[in-house]
Amino acid sequence: MLLLLIVSLLPGLTACLGQKNGDEEAEQQKPSEVLSEPLTAEAEGAETAEVASETAEEAEPETMEPEASRILTMEALLRLYEDGTLTETAASEGLDGFLSYTNVEPVETREESLTGLYACPLAFPDGSDSDRTASGQTSQNAEESREYELQIYYWKPETAEAYGHEENEIDSVLLMEKESKDAVLLYQSDSRYTPTQDLAGFLERDYDLERYLTLSLPDADGQADGYEFGSYEATLPGFSGWLLEAAGETAEEPEGAAERREPAHGEGIPEAWYAPGGIGRGQNASKILHFEEGRLTDVSFRLNHAEMVSQPEELTGCEVPALLAEYEFDRFTAAQWQEYLEENPDADEGESVSRYYYVFLGRKDSESWYVLFFNEELFSREDAVETARSIHFAGDAF
Numbered sequence: 001m002l003l004l005l006i007v008s009l010l011p012g013l014t015a016c017l018g019q020k021n022g023d024e025e026a027e028q029q030k031p032s033e034v035l036s037e038p039l040t041a042e043a044e045g046a047e048t049a050e051v052a053s054e055t056a057e058e059a060e061p062e063t064m065e066p067e068a069s070r071i072l073t074m075e076a077l078l079r080l081y082e083d084g085t086l087t088e089t090a091a092s093e094g095l096d097g098f099l100s101y102t103n104v105e106p107v108e109t110r111e112e113s114l115t116g117l118y119a120c121p122l123a124f125p126d127g128s129d130s131d132r133t134a135s136g137q138t139s140q141n142a143e144e145s146r147e148y149e150l151q152i153y154y155w156k157p158e159t160a161e162a163y164g165h166e167e168n169e170i171d172s173v174l175l176m177e178k179e180s181k182d183a184v185l186l187y188q189s190d191s192r193y194t195p196t197q198d199l200a201g202f203l204e205r206d207y208d209l210e211r212y213l214t215l216s217l218p219d220a221d222g223q224a225d226g227y228e229f230g231s232y233e234a235t236l237p238g239f240s241g242w243l244l245e246a247a248g249e250t251a252e253e254p255e256g257a258a259e260r261r262e263p264a265h266g267e268g269i270p271e272a273w274y275a276p277g278g279i280g281r282g283q284n285a286s287k288i289l290h291f292e293e294g295r296l297t298d299v300s301f302r303l304n305h306a307e308m309v310s311q312p313e314e315l316t317g318c319e320v321p322a323l324l325a326e327y328e329f330d331r332f333t334a335a336q337w338q339e340y341l342e343e344n345p346d347a348d349e350g351e352s353v354s355r356y357y358y359v360f361l362g363r364k365d366s367e368s369w370y371v372l373f374f375n376e377e378l379f380s381r382e383d384a385v386e387t388a389r390s391i392h393f394a395g396d397a398f
Contacts, residue, residue: 072101074122074203077150077175081186081199086173090187095154095168104152114159115171120150120174124203131236146203147178175199180207182234207232209242209279212397213370216390217244218383226272227276231233237270237303239371246276261378264344266336272304273329273354277374285369289323289362296321299360301371305330315359317389322361326376329354357384361391366398 045189089097107117123145151174175188184202185195229242263274276327290298310326355376362369
């Protein structure tokens with residue numbers, strides 16, 4: 001009877017044991033089955049983000065702005081320049097160090113140029129001194145901005161090696177104020193040139209003539225206030241300064257009216273050589289002006305296609321020592337003049353040049369110097385002398 005009972009219970013016991021063993025095998029297989037399933041897009045993205053985060057924490061800090069800040073601003077440029085990052089990046093990374101900024105773009109240059117150019121438009125508030133705080137920041141009172149251009153010159157791959165440079169090596173970095181063309185050097189691979197030590201000062205530079213001097217202009221062609229000074233120009237031949245222009249030159253004039261008033265001249269001739277006149281300012285007086293016992297006795301102002309055609313004459317009655325001389329400038333190159341004669345056979349030989357009265361002014365104890373110049377076709381010697389005597393220099397002049 002007992003044996004019969006055991007035999008009758010055996011199938012159930014076997015089934016029970018089989019169920020238990022199956023459950024254990026299933027439990028053992030679950031981890032491998034889960035790992036063998038493909039990751040979903042959401043899970044994969046989370047894992048990638050986690051890995052990227054860990055990698056970013058371990059990576060070395062970048063020299064320029066982080067990847068998230070792709071637009072170069074003037075404020076960022078100031079920081080990069082003042083902490084030395086700009087110089088370090090230009091020297092070690094070359095052009096690639098600047099191309100992470102989306103507003104740095106290539107500029108077409110002449111085919112024969114050894115260097116290429118990338119440029120970046122920038123702006124900076126044009127506030128008065130009262131609008132700026134002691135730290136150099138600009139208050140909300142300054143509404144207008146000056147336009148600048150960061151210029152990055154690099155060695156072209158096709159010319160670099162022949163001149164001892166690497167491909168895309170930075171040659172120089174400049175910042176230019178667009179209206180005046182005034183520029184300052186921020187980086188130069190050639191150690192003979194020294195970058196500015198005061199970028200903030202350059203951004204706050206005042207280009208108004210009245211900051212340096214005031215004067216009374218003579219009547220022009222019998223009409224009072226016939227001329228006025230234009231905007232500051234940094235690239236006049238031999239100096240920077242302000243050219244005279246006809247008063248009232250506005251958009252109301254017919255197109256081309258200003259050009260028709262200009263004397264004939266060749267392409268590329270400096271405007272200062274055919275303009276009515278102007279005021280120039282230089283910062284190398286020790287090389288231009290020569291003093292003896294406090295008196296200004298001579299000048300060394302020489303340019304290509306220019307000639308002093310009178311002996312310098314000392315002027316009295318001016319606020320500072322002054323010297324007057326006449327200069328003659330070529331308004332055409334030789335080739336341009338021949339072409340002009342072919343088109344204008346009745347032209348006079350005198351039309352190929354212009355003559356100006358130049359009055360040099362300066363002090364022996366300053367590197368700043370000034371020159372007043374008038375076109376002899378429009379102004380007399382007396383006009384030049386009386387205007388020079390009317391000049392009153394401001395506190396920032398010297």
